[in-house]
Each structure stands twice: as structure tokens, then as C-alpha cells.
Amino acid sequence: MQEIAAEEECFVYVLGCASAGRYLTYVGWTLDLDRRLGQHNAGTGARSTRGRSWVLIHSERFTCRQDAMSREWHLKRDRAFRRSLVAKARAKQA
Template identity: 40%
Template sequence: METDHYFYVLLCKDDTFYGGYTTDPKRRLKEHNSGTGAKYTRLPSRLPAEMIHVEKFNSRSEATKAEYAFKKLTRKHKIAYLKEREAKWCQ
């Protein structure tokens, strides 16, 4: 069985973005919102977080490259990236 690989973006309560990698977006969002996700999203000021964008890739390598590239962008460019891909938050 092949595993799906995802790059996702969260919109945190403090209006910041968090990009990550997972094989199960629903489970990962629950982890973030329960405080057991990434260190970044554990702060109460960032929760709850909403998953506003998910991209599916064929390999972990492709998904983590997308995550890395997103994290390097400025906020202005992250917003443009999300708008281009019609992220839930932008609609």
C-alpha cells in the first residue's frame, strides 16, 4: 500500500502561518489543536489553528521540499502562494 504525503498550512489564532508535513492531515490537525503538535503551535495564543491548505505529493521528499520552500517565504509571499492555490482562508 502506498502512503500519501501532504504539505499543509495552518492559520493560527494569532494570524500566523505554520507549514508542515504529514501522512494524515485530520490526525495532524487534532494533534496541533490538542497541544501535542509542533512546538510552534503549542502556545495558547496560537490555538486553535485551522488547516487552510493541503497539497498531496507522491513522496515524502516532494512534500517536505514544499514545506521547506514555504517556510522560507516572507509573509507577503506566503499570502500570495496561498491565494494562488485558492486556500480556504483566502476565499
């Protein structure tokens, strides 16, 4: 008999970082947004995020890990969407 996994709350997130005249973004997924952002800012997150100060500019909630991972895959390829998030983040800073 196959056991059904309990639903878990998953998040897809986009981080932003102003760096040397440009604004970088990073897309990922996690079970705990606060913990994951802390890891990125402490230098223990993904290698590409180390040494920078990141802020959360977008997040989406999912009840299934597979859905979150699928959305992450799509967001990583959707540069237009990430550019729109950057424009909103810059407008908030001004």
C-alpha cells in the same frame, strides 16, 4: 538487492491562527492531515503551535515523502505565498 519503498500519500499543509491582532501561519508535512491538525489543536503538535486554535488554510498532496519535505522547506521560506493565503482566509471570515 535493494527494496523499493511503496509510494505513500504525503501532504504539505499551512495552518492559520488569528492571535492578538495578527494572523500566524505554520507550515508542516504529514501522512494524515486530520490526525496532524488534531495534534496541533490538542497541544501535542509542534511546540510553536501549542496553546492556539488552528485551521487548515492550504494543503498539497504528494506521492513521495522527499517531494513533500522539499515543498515544505520552500513554503517555509515563501512569506509572500503565506501572506496571500492569510488574505484569502481573512476574506472568507468576513
